[in-house]
Amino acid sequence: MSFTTVLRDDFTNTRRSYVVLGVIGALTAFVALIVHQVADFHEDAFRALVDVSFFFFLVFPLILIPLTYLAVAGDRERGSIKHALGLPNTRAEYVAAKFVSRASVATAAVVVATTVAFLLGLALYTDPVDPLRFVRFAAITALFVASLTAVFVALSTVTSRRSRAMFGVIAAYFVLGPFWFGFLPIVNLQAVVDTVADLLGTSVSEETFGYIQFASPTTAYLGGLEPVYEGVIGTGEYERIDGNYVSDTDALYTNAWYHWLVMTVWGVGALGLAYARFRVAELG
Amino acid sequence: MTAIETRALNKRFGEVHAVSDLDLTVESGEVFGFLGPNGAGKSTTINILLGFLSPSSGSVRVLGKDVTEQSRAVRQRLGLLPEGYEPYPNLTGREHVQSAIHAKGADDDPDRLLERVGLDLDDARRPAKEYSTGMQQRMTLAVSLVGDPDLLIFDEPSSGLDPDGVALLREIIREETERGATVFFSSHILDEVEKVCDRVGILNEGELVALDTIDNLRDQVAAGATVSATLDAVPDPLDVASLDGVRTASVDGTTVTAECTTGPAKMSVLRHLDERAAVEDIATEEASLEALFDQYTGRPEDSGGAASGGSGGTAESTASAESGRPAESTASEESTVASGGESA
Numbered sequence: 054m055s056f057t058t059v060l061r062d063d064f065t066n067t068r069r070s071y072v073v074l075g076v077i078g079a080l081t082a083f084v085a086l087i088v089h090q091v092a093d094f095h096e097d098a099f100r101a102l103v104d105v106s107f108f109f110f111l112v113f114p115l116i117l118i119p120l121t122y123l124a125v126a127g128d129r130e131r132g133s134i135k136h137a138l139g140l141p142n143t144r145a146e147y148v149a150a151k152f153v154s155r156a157s158v159a160t161a162a163v164v165v166a167t168t169v170a171f172l173l174g175l176a177l178y179t180d181p182v183d184p185l186r187f188v189r190f191a192a193i194t195a196l197f198v199a200s201l202t203a204v205f206v207a208l209s210t211v212t213s214r215r216s217r218a219m220f221g222v223i224a225a226y227f228v229l230g231p232f233w234f235g236f237l238p239i240v241n242l243q244a245v246v247d248t249v250a251d252l253l254g255t256s257v258s259e260e261t262f263g264y265i266q267f268a269s270p271t272t273a274y275l276g277g278l279e280p281v282y283e284g285v286i287g288t289g290e291y292e293r294i295d296g297n298y299v300s301d302t303d304a305l306y307t308n309a310w311y312h313w314l315v316m317t318v319w320g321v322g323a324l325g326l327a328y329a330r331f332r333v334a335e336l337g
Numbered sequence: 338m339t340a341i342e343t344r345a346l347n348k349r350f351g352e353v354h355a356v357s358d359l360d361l362t363v364e365s366g367e368v369f370g371f372l373g374p375n376g377a378g379k380s381t382t383i384n385i386l387l388g389f390l391s392p393s394s395g396s397v398r399v400l401g402k403d404v405t406e407q408s409r410a411v412r413q414r415l416g417l418l419p420e421g422y423e424p425y426p427n428l429t430g431r432e433h434v435q436s437a438i439h440a441k442g443a444d445d446d447p448d449r450l451l452e453r454v455g456l457d458l459d460d461a462r463r464p465a466k467e468y469s470t471g472m473q474q475r476m477t478l479a480v481s482l483v484g485d486p487d488l489l490i491f492d493e494p495s496s497g498l499d500p501d502g503v504a505l506l507r508e509i510i511r512e513e514t515e516r517g518a519t520v521f522f523s524s525h526i527l528d529e530v531e532k533v534c535d536r537v538g539i540l541n542e543g544e545l546v547a548l549d550t551i552d553n554l555r556d557q558v559a560a561g562a563t564v565s566a567t568l569d570a571v572p573d574p575l576d577v578a579s580l581d582g583v584r585t586a587s588v589d590g591t592t593v594t595a596e597c598t599t600g601p602a603k604m605s606v607l608r609h610l611d612e613r614a615a616v617e618d619i620a621t622e623e624a625s626l627e628a629l630f631d632q633y634t635g636r637p638e639d640s641g642g643a644a645s646g647g648s649g650g651t652a653e654s655t656a657s658a659e660s661g662r663p664a665e666s667t668a669s670e671e672s673t674v675a676s677g678g679e680s681a
Contacts, residue, residue, distance in 0.1 A: 058440040062428060069427035069464070132422040136433065136480070139387060139417035140440035141409050336389040337381060 098174025207327035277312030370534030416481035470497030
């Protein structure tokens, strides 16, 4: 009963703010724009999901920040936490409810945006649209946003000031996203791994680096989308899809389930560690 | 049964010893005033009672349970009106009350609770971010009353309340104690504490420096009272200062003023004067809680930090129907002094 109390309060409080409208509206608008633009170059609607997924990977975490970074830190700074924890709610229920509330909003945004993408696919693309690909896309993306929401809420849980929470989630976004993926030419994970290997007088194999690179929830998200393109990968129909998913190694990270596991471990692990610290935190 | 019991309670924040060897017992059904200047450790103590902070050492039992082990069970039977708290901005006042009802599994009617604390039901359906401090305080008071709690912890409860709200708060405290609840009342408004509390504890620099009824504290520090009598003519010799329990005596025109260290000394002074002159008017002033507070905390009288609601170092005593304590009157009588039917 207490979990649902906190969940209902937080969801209602969040739902009535402009944050929800902003998250869902921004995401849907960007996705619609991408699907519309890709229609000029391709006949299959699912091909647009490649570009949509890159948008989710790179930009959606930024949209998630205002939804998540004050989840707990805001309550601690305002003192609102005294309402929730002055009642017979446990700290575990409080953190879990905060996560579920914020993840629900993020997931709703994914569902709305994917539905709009599907409907635009029906309208704008010449080839038949397979709804199953969109359902799989929505499900895997929902896992990704839940994982990232968990990381951000976890960071909000272990800080008592909004400024620290903001810095924490932005740093997490940069490290787990652009840095890990190698978006920047010099400041990236590859450069760090190569430098460390050089200093140790050794080298890192391609397979080992693959495990490192797919250890982030954001890169795991891109790897985990493979089932969306089932039947297309390796056919040569779409070079970019083949480039992402065709591999000559049998390492674990070539399996979609491995990436789903990575995202799940990040989400559960981050929340678990945050709760372990929050459980004994001084809330005065 | 004890509602709150701390034994050798200590709380340190690094080098700062916020609470030091606190032994405190609050009995069930009493209204306990918890006083102290800023930084005395009051909020830290309350946060420990709620399980928000862990004690560095010592034990804390609330409603018979160890709060470090059974915090949830304690909060099930506790009502809290916290200080420095902002409600959820987009939830209505009614939804805050419903939240407490839901969390406690209570069957209260939220509208009845809101009416009881004087929050208009239309206002109760507006987002809390639109509330004034007083409305927010009334809403939080309603939240604290959910589930007929056995213990109410009020931290600066009159903050932001208008005079009607303060009177209503006193009425609610009276009703709750009649029901059997214990009220732990932390406040800087010393007049309020004096009006509602059975006993007070004064915390200073983390240590409990006083714990008793206000009357007993007055006796302990010989704060006593001042009695003034206007006479038809000042007798010569006056000989008031030599009476037992009289610290000083002075004359201003035909008015004699004596500072007494004990309550009975006031009557001795009045009898002494009545035997030697016609007493036309009298006035007595008890040492206020603020004066006691100053003595226990070593605070200079004009240093601020605690408000007395407008009174100075001593407060002219008035009847306190809410507290049930007898009136210590300001009287104006012709020639004779009456006290408990006895003619002086």
